[in-house]
Amino acid sequence: MKSHVQKVGIIGLGRVGIHLVRAFSLEKAFDLIVYNRSEIPSESRLPDVVYTRNLKDLTDSHLLLITVKDDAIISILDRMEGLFPQDVIVIHCSGSIPSTIIKPYFHNYGVLYPLQTFSKEKTVDYTEIPLFVTASDSETLKVIEKIGRNISQKIIRISDEQRVFLHIAAIFTCNYTNALYAIGSRLCEEHHLDFDLLKPLIQETADKIMTMDPKDAQTGPAVRKDWEIIYKHEEFLSNYDESLREIYRNMADYISKNL
DSSP: OOSSOOEEEEEOOSHHHHHHHHHHHHHTOSEEEEEOSSOOOGGGOOTTEEEESOGGGGTTOSEEEEOSOGGGHHHHHHHHTTTSOTTSEEEEOOSSSOGGGGTTTOSEEEEEEEOSOOOTTOOOOGGGSOEEEEESSHHHHHHHHHHHTTTOSOEEEOOHHHHHHHHHHHIIIIIIHHHHHHHHHHHHHHTTOOGGGGHHHHHHHHHHTTTSOHHHHOOSHHHHTOHHHHHHHHHHHHTTOHHHHHHHHHHHHHHHHHO
C-alpha cells in the first residue's frame, strides 16, 4: 500500500461521484481518472480529469473510490477482482454498507462518507461537508483522512455501526423532512394556496434547531396533546387521502408520546 497517493480512480458518476470529482478537481491535489459505464458528454467533463468507460484504465491508481449505488457495489467489486493489485486502497461512500464488504477482495479498504444531500445541478460548499471515515487498519485510516482533508476540514472517525445510525438519522432529518415538504406543497397546490406562504415557517423551524434541542423546539397540537384539533384534522384528511391521514396520526402519536 502506498501512503503517498498521487492517482485517484473514481468509479461511478452519479450524484455523489459528480460532486466528489468536482471537489477533488478544484484542489488539483491528485491525478483524477473517472470510470463510468455510460459515455460522459463533453460539456459535462472537467478539465484535467481523465474519463473512461474501461475499468482497466484505472489499474495504476493508488486509491480507488467506489461511488456507485449501494446495490451495485458488490457487482463492481466482482469486476475489479483480479484487475487491481491486492494492496491498492479501495473505499466506498455509502452510509449504510459496511466497510468489510470490500475485505474479501482487497486488503486495504475503508469508507469515506460525505454527509450531505447532493443534486447534480446545485453546487455545494465542499469545505463545510463533514466526511466520516472508517478503515481496515490505522495506516489506511490515515491515508483516507489525508485524502479527505483535501476537500474538507471536518474529518470524523466512525465505526460501521455508527455510520448506519448516522445515515438513518440523516434520512429522517433530510429525506423524510423533504417528503413532508412535498406533502405540504401538494396540499397547498390542490387547495389554491401558494407554498411560499409556508417558507418563513420552514426557515424559522430550521433556524431554531441550530441553537435549541429539537425536543425543546417542538410546537403544535400533538406536543400540546390537543386531541380535539388532531381528530378534526384526521377527519378532513380521511375524506381527502387516507395515506396522509395515517402519516398525520402516526406523527401525532410519536410526538405526543416522545416529545
